[in-house]
Amino acid sequence: MLQEIEVNKNYERSADVFKAMGHPARLRMLAALGSGEQCVCELQKLVGLDMSTVSKHLSVLKHAGVVSSRKEGNWAYYRLELECVGRFLTCIERTLSE
Template identity: 35%
Template structure:
């Protein structure tokens, strides 16, 4: 039964990452810590939408925040999450490559 808990916790990580906006946020934070105002400008969504996704990432412990005056800054708390995103990019590249090979072998008459 302990193994099932591990699978469930891993699944929760993937659920947290399973939104394009959250991936975009993480890739932006991979470069450096950013304030919400920078993220809003870069990503181009409503503040309430951004806040919701930041809250989800923070709840999972993937990002962390600090307040400096009126500004809230966010940073990656678990750098290993960037390895997951890079692995996903490689998987996507392999997947696309596989489709290219398939398309080359299709003969249209």
């Protein structure tokens, strides 16, 4: 069943959320964050990109409101803010595999 969706609305903010998630590395990091917060160093190992690139990716996600971060000593920990990511990702994969 489809829900009621408003057409006459500003979709800028929501589009930013989608855009933020529209990158394989960012999506993989979000998947990892699904099981709890992670430091940048772990996420960097996961995606195998330059640390600075990872940092910028995370900043995109943070700006869009998908994740939040906290500092602890030298480390920065990122956490998922959008709790429905997993469900939607599952739905996408189910649809794609049809």
